[in-house]
Amino acid sequence: MSERSPDGLRPAFRRWRAGRPFWGGLLLALGGAEILVTEKASMKVVLHIGMQGLAGYLLPALMVVCGLLTLFSPGQRLFYSVTGVLLSLGSWVTSNLGGFFVGMTLGVVGSCLIFGWLPDQEPRRSRRQRRKEAAVGAP
Template sequence: MAGDSSRGMRSAFRHWRAARPFWGGLLLALGGAEILLTEKASLKVVMHIGTQGLAGYLLPAVMVLCGVLTLVSPGQRLFYSILGVLATLGTWLTSNLGGFFVGLLLGLVGSCLAFGWLPDQEPRVGRRKRRKLKQAAGPTQAVQP
């Protein structure tokens, strides 16, 4: 009985994930979180430095927000992905070279994935399912050109 509910939850999650740019939003949010974690300055130091120090925390927070909003509101993915790419590129200057390149790359890849996602595209068929469908179809004859 517990297996049935976990299968239902897994199926519901797959359906939810297929209806939005999941990997793009997730990578964008993870990139922003990684950059935030590499920031070591205390808030007193940031306020003393000024807007440059504040931007070091603000831009990664915008990246996380854009990633989460891409997941919650996939209809606005183009705006969030463009804003996410701009914030990601801004972290190159403000946040330890974009979180030592890791957060920068995660943010750029996530934004590009979110931008390129198409909502009306058929979901991909997994390798196992393709194999099952091929076996169920039986032997096929060679197609002549």
């Protein structure tokens, strides 16, 4: 039986994470989850508009779905990011001011990170790495 060593998991996760807008998808999903949690809050400030607050649950649930789809299907990231920002802004009206602004802000920031992510780029190098490469290449 072949067991995977713990040393191999971290580099594999880093490679997987580098191939997709990880932080944007995570923030969008967390924003939707936060709004869903505040919907269930037992406070007098909670508003339910429409058919038993259906839109209040539907929009943040779709935010979570868009965030997860971004992580597992990054090829459609532009559609998910535009949909995510519209859902996040729509939650301001339907879901207690967008989860008291926290979930809405997480959703908008995550959607912007998704939109701005570009695949197949060379990773950034620090100044130290550039100096080291320049010193090795110098005669």
